[in-house]
Amino acid sequence: MRDEIPAKSTAHARTMRRQSTDAERTLWACLRYRRLGGLKFRRQVPVGPFIADFLCVEDMLIVEVDGSQHFENRRDLRRDEWLRRHGYAVLRIWNVDVLKNLDSTKATILAACGLPC
Secondary structure, eight states, X not given: OGGGOOHHHHHHHHXXXXXXXXXXXXXXXXXXXXXXXXXXXXXXXXETTEEEEEEETTTTEEEEXXXXXXXXXXXXXXXXXXXXXXXXXXXXXXXXXXXXXXXXXXXXXXXXXXXXX
C-alpha cells in the first residue's frame, strides 16, 4: 500500500506532525515508544489517499482525534468506509475526551485492540 501514497501526502503528513493539536500531542505522549500496552503506533501516517492521526499497523487500528467540525461529517463517513474496506478498524475519539478523560481514552484504545484495560 505504501507504493500508492503520493509524495504530496507524505509531505502533508510531515506538516501535520509539526502542527498537532493539544489533544493529539497529549495522546501521542501516551502512545509513543509502545507506552500503551506495548502497542506500536505511528502518527500522521498516509494510508491510501488519507492521513491517519494514529495507526497501529499490527492491529490495523486507526485512531482519529476529532474536534466538533467532524460531527456527522459526510467526508469522514466516506473516508471511514474506504479504510474499513481496506481492512482497518477506525476509532474516533473527541478532543475533549483525550484532554479530560485520558484514562478512559487509553482504556478504549486498549479494548479496541483486544487488550485488558
